[in-house]
Amino acid sequence: MLNKERLREKLLCLLYTQRQNALDAADTAHDLATHEQSVAETQYDTVGLEAAYLAHGQSQRVADFDLTINRLKALPLQDFNQDDEIKLGAIVSLSGGMTCWFLPVCGGYKLEEDKIVVITPQSPLGQMLDGAEIEEILQDGREITDIC
Structure with missing residues (x-):
């Protein structure tokens, strides 16, 4: 049992590590955008403007990470049994050896030495799994072998 x-x-x-990387990048870009050497000398000199756009984009990434982290923290974790339908929070094993954690955020992350892949309801596999049951054969031919 996981x-x-x-x-x-x-x-x-x-997520916290990636958030910190984005925050560091935003700070670096902000420093570059506001540095005295980034002041435009001609209309074609756009180093400061480009750095400002980059700082804004990295700041948006930080905000996105904050939202994702808060959604993940708020997700109630429940155990599922063999009679339950698959819904958010379920860890699902498929024939062929794939194990998925069905979450509302963080699609594509891999855990446990790449043995568990996080999928979201928006992904093609997530759409197939949502509401499915154990021993059901998915559209791609894989069978759901376990749920927890």
């Missing part, structure tokens, strides 16, 4: 709270902490750790 410990979902421990998995969530690992995923949060990845």
Whole structure:
């Protein structure tokens, strides 16, 4: 049985690291945009303007990470049994050895040495899994073998 709270902490750790990287990049771009050497000398000199756009984009990434982190923290983690339909929070095993964690955010992240892939309802696989049941054959031919 997988410990979902421990998995969530690992995923949060990845998100916090990426958030910090985006914050550092935003700070660096902001410093460049406001540096005295970035003042435009001609109409074609756009170093400061480009740095300002980059700083804004990185700041938006930080805000996106904050939203994702808060949504992940607020997600109630429940255990599922063999009779349950697949819904958000379920960890699903598929034939062929793939294990997915069905979450509303963080699609594409891999946990447990790449053994568990986070998928979202917006992904093609997530759309197939949403509401499915154990032993159901998905449109791509894989069978749901386990849920927890």
